[in-house]
Amino acid sequence: QVQLTESGGGSVQAGGSLRLSCAASGYKYNNHCMGWFRQVSEEERELVALKDTGSSATSYADSVKGRFTISQDNGANTLYLQMNNLKPEDTAMYYCATGPVHWVGIARRCYNTTSDFNYWGQGTQVTVSS
Secondary structure, X not given: OOEEEEEOOEEEEOOOOEEEXXXXXXXXXXXXXXXXXXXXXXXXXXXXXXXXXXXOOEEEOOOOOOOEXXXXXXXXXXEEEEEOXXXXXXXXXXXXXXXXXXXXXXXXXXXXXXXXXXXXXXXXXXXXXX
């Protein structure tokens, strides 16, 4: 059974940092797409950062480029999101998700829509005050 468990959220002042963790179990961790999404209230869940755990490929939302870094620890089956220089607009519930790698010819692809991810964690709240 696939399980994703996020941790590391909290409250910080603007300019501060947090590191989110997502512990994964129940599947072959190093050959999937994994992503961090965030959601504010009833708004649409948006992709923050994306990683192909079977390669070095990553991608980020424009709003977090240069401030957030997604990484993985294969030995610990854990995905991380290092968030620096946090802004009040980063306040949201953050979710970890996993989905299959897609193949386009011989190229691996991870897509960035919520429908491409079939397992989700319970979320961890991040609150940034000004």
